[in-house]
Amino acid sequence: MLSRIAESLFWIGRYVERADGTARILDVHLQLLLEDPWIDEDTACRSLLSVMGSAVEPDHALTRGDVLSILAVDRSHPASIAYSIGAARENARRAREVVSTELWEALNTTRARMPRRVANDKVHEFFGWVRERSALAVGIVESSSSRDESWSFFTLGRSLERADMTARLLATRSLTEASGPSWTTILRSCGAYEAYLRTYRGVPSATNAAEFLLLDRLFPRSILYSVTRAENCLRDIEPRGTGRAGVGDAALRQLGQIRSELEYRPIHDIIDDLQRHMDAVQSATSSASEAVRQRYFPTNAAPSWVGESS
Known part of the structure; x- marks a missing residue:
């Protein structure tokens, strides 16, 4: 392509x-x-x-x-x-x-x-x-x-942006603290309220609502789901991104690091410092986007010429 x-x-x-x-x-x-x-x-x-x-x-x-x-x-x-x-x-x-x-x-x-x-x-x-x-x-x-490279690049862009926008939405929860939007309001804004009720079967609490929007592996607007989907798209585009020794793709590294940071950290620790963790998600998606740009569509790249050996 x-x-x-x-x-x-x-x-x-x-x-x-x-x-x-x-x-x-x-x-x-x-x-x-x-x-x-x-x-x-x-x-x-x-x-x-x-x-x-x-x-x-x-x-x-x-x-x-x-x-x-x-x-x-x-x-x-x-x-x-x-x-x-x-x-x-x-x-x-x-x-x-x-x-x-x-x-x-x-x-x-x-x-x-x-x-x-x-x-x-x-x-x-x-x-x-x-x-x-x-x-x-x-x-x-x-x-x-068709689920080819065209679809993968489109979905990669969507997934990175969705993780970023969900992080921004969660960050706004702490803007005015007591007078900020309720978790029910935030869930409704994501189209997540009914899916949340089917999952947790109760009135939204801070812990459960944050956990759902951050870490649920099945809800398509959660940060974890979006980051994981972006990783899958990168692997479809460049199957050799994960080599024998570690991960060679810079974007995959950024996404893998933030996914692990969220996935293995207790939800209470994330909620206690929600702003910092959401800033980290936004930084990771921005860095991953820049790595994708440099890898697949660099601009103003100077041509390199290989001379004939004499």
């Missing part, structure tokens, strides 16, 4: 998942700001922007409208939903020869229908629409793609 095509598929997966994850996080926290009058809106908004990697200068008090503008409809902001959908569509255009007509039309239509502003009474509806369009794009790939 051409490096250009692999890179585009990888980033389509990442951007589609980023749009979905950002919509889920914003839906939870903007609703929380609306319902809880005791929260300091400016502090909560700045903390949320910081978690999303979008800290702003303290020149004025921030409101939920500012957050919505920055992280939802700003087409020039790299962390916004509108930017992610536009970037996914652009990468699909670059890889048009391997992207199916259905996926291209889905991304193109979503980009064309992305609003430039959202009314306050339409915010929840907008986030639902983003989740539905993201699910449509993923469903098209899952139902109509």
Whole structure:
């Protein structure tokens, strides 16, 4: 597969998942700001922007409208939903020869229908629409793609981004502590509430809910499931990544280390320092993504010439 095509598929997966994850996080926290009058809106908004990697200068008090503008409809902001959908569509255009007509039309239509502003009474509806369009794009790939390198690169991007976004969602739990979102709210935002009830058969507690979203091996939005799936994709792309002496693939090493760190650490230890562990997950996914870029689609690589031996 051409490096250009692999890179585009990888980033389509990442951007589609980023749009979905950002919509889920914003839906939870903007609703929380609306319902809880005791929260300091400016502090909560700045903390949320910081978690999303979008800290702003303290020149004025921030409101939920500012957050919505920055992280939802700003087409020039790299962390916004509108930017992610536009970037996914652009990468699909670059890889048009391997992207199916259905996926291209889905991304193109979503980009064309992305609003430039959202009314306050339409915010929840907008986030639902983003989740539905993201699910449509993923469903098209899952139902109509051969399980070859194209699918592996797309799924690798999605899995890395999903682990990162779930870590960010869990990190927001400690933003305002007592006034933060409940574990029930967080589970619902991940579409995990009913799956959690079937697994634990009880009202969500901090320990069980965190354990489910962090370490459940069967739930597709858990961090452990996402990291493991990313590892499997890397092994499918490069079966020789795990050699006779250790692991040679840098991305596999990063993912294996963070998976082991979470998998073998007691859940109470993770919850006691949740912010640090979620930062470690985000750092590992970022490092793994960079290792994938350097290994499979390096940019500005200088050509090397091998001269004829005399």
